[in-house]
Amino acid sequence: MTSTETDQETLAPHPPRSFEALRSHVIERHAALPKRLAQVAKFALDHPDEMALNTVAELAAAAGVQPSAMVRFAQTLGYSGFSELQGVFRSRLRDRWPDYQERLTKVQDETGGSADSSSVLARFVETSMRSLVHLPETISGEAFEAAVTLLARARTIYVLGQRRVFPVAAYLSYMLGKLEMRHMLLDNAGSMIDIQAGGMGPGDVLLAVTFTPYTPVTVDIANQATARGAKLVAITDSVFSPIAGLAHARLEVVESDFGAFRCLSATITLAMGLAIASAERRRALPPSA
Amino acid sequence: MTSTETDQETLAPHPPRSFEALRSHVIERHAALPKRLAQVAKFALDHPDEMALNTVAELAAAAGVQPSAMVRFAQTLGYSGFSELQGVFRSRLRDRWPDYQERLTKVQDETGGSADSSSVLARFVETSMRSLVHLPETISGEAFEAAVTLLARARTIYVLGQRRVFPVAAYLSYMLGKLEMRHMLLDNAGSMIDIQAGGMGPGDVLLAVTFTPYTPVTVDIANQATARGAKLVAITDSVFSPIAGLAHARLEVVESDFGAFRCLSATITLAMGLAIASAERRRALPPSA
DNA sequence: CTATAAATGGAATTGGTGTTTCATATTCTG
DNA sequence: CAGAATATGAAACACCAATTCCATTTATAG
DSSP states (O other): OOOHHHHTTTTOOOOHHHHHHHHHHHHHHHGOOOOHHHHHHHHHHHHHHHHHHSSSHHHHHHHHHHHHHHHHHHTTOOOOHHHHHHHHHHHHHHHTHHHHHHHHHHHHHHSSSSSOOHHHHHHHHHHHHHHHHHHHHHHOOHHHHHHHHHHHHOSSSSEEEEEGGGHHHHHHHHHHTTOOEEEEEEOGGGHHHHHHHTOOOOOOEEEEOHHHHHHHHHHHHHHHHHTTOOEEEESOTTTSSOOOOOOOOOOOOOEEETTTTOHHHHHHHHHHHHHHHHHHHHHHHOOOO | HHHHHHHTTTTTTTOOOSSSHHHHHHHGGGGGHHHHHHHHHHHHHOOOOHHHOHHHHHHHHHTTTTTTHHHHHHHTOSSSSHHHHHHHHHHHHHHHHHHHHHHHHHHHHHHSOHHHHHHHHHHHHHHHHHHHHHEEEEHHHHHHHHHHHHHHHHSSSSEEEEEGGHHHHHHHHHHHHHHTTTTEEEOOOGGGGHHHHHTTOOOOOEEEEOOOOOOHHHHHHHHHHHHOEEEEEEEETTTTTTTTTTSSEEEOOOOOETTTEEOHHHHHHHHHHHHHHHHEEEEEEHHOO
């Protein structure tokens, strides 16, 4: 018994002490690892911060494995146990600490000046965050509440967003599908949006997204929707938006511009919140025919 | 006896949640604190990293006090115990962009009270911001640079992202069009993605986005692209992504999850930065035939 | 100077953590 | 397809950390 243990331990005599060494070592051996251990390996490299700060139980739950699998993973790598492995992740956190400030000042310096590629990214992050910070301020609780109520009670939700905001509509469609809410994405494929929107009527809701310059087809369909007795939930950028007046619930998003381009982060986030809040609300409602 | 305890507890109903708030609160009360507690306070503010990572016993020894003094210090501040206090130091280490940590906790505070639908939104905002904060860390300057270079030199950029990340691909397509960069969106309309991707060859770049679970068709097309001599720029969520190995430039994004749903804010922001940086780079290049 | 309250040190306790074990499931191999 | 080897899940275990308790010391008020 003792001899076998000794044999096993000699398989990995040098567990990596630095995170970088650990990282490359794991990447190298990843393919040869058993399924569950590979799962742990992937999680560990994808979430190094969590690995440093959380407990085995929490990490195991997050990675979708048993606590014992975490320990086994550490031991396979040659560590005495999980704690020793975690030490590597913790020292990484200590070591990496100083360079955040460096980055921050670098960003600040280059904000005004010319565009080195990576600073472009940093400025976008900055812009996106500004939009997000202001999102809860611009969206009133009542408006959000009203929108959620309408969507939760809708028979079918028609999702509409063209050109610049089409990604938002596409994402809404994906989420509503996953949430098992009946909906239809009006993507205007084959210029058949009138056909796609043909079924709208009382009991339905049109969830329309539009920003300046307001795509005409979006405004048209919104008008048709209200004319046919469907409710309109509008995500737009101004009270003067051509569909603002028609809307039964209006959500105003102010996205910060970056040059000629407008970020979509806040809008996407709002869409996500809207979809999930509506699904939750619907679950709470009495099931209607 | 019981009454006195109750009185003491009501003294600090709101223990600070953010490190900055904690810091100023401690500085303010420092003079009024008993000797040993003041000693702990000084140590805590002087060694925030240690406070986040070490155990009570180790910290007490390092500070030259008893373990119980550490616990008392935390309780004096209004926390239930040392662990809760340590949580503040740990979150500081997690979100190591101090400026934004303030904003995050601000959102948290506003959320804390009500549990209505609008708090759902606030939680999404928080999740999105967390992703954004970490974006510049996970994207190395070299990787971004490499991706930009490839895209700037591409004859045609093929844009690919299915299902959950299709919105990202759609947005990339919109921006690349506005930036007058020749590209093709592989949206798989009519299940004709093989036809759409038929033209890929040397000189072209496939910009592929894929997250867990990796949509098979995305992996297929990525393989085809490299086989035909096109370059591959991958936006993915792990080094173990099935297309990570093939990629000539790999950008890893770690999006924070919110329940079963993954935010797209960071990915969208990265896409935006990538598109614009590439366009700028191309303008700086000598015009090739 | 005495009496009272607060603060402190050190040990006992409790809860939760990492670890180990073992039965079961799965994957190789002949 | 059978049998062996390996991998996995779930629970039991042992230990250590955080917390509490209480006796002792130190400060404060009368």
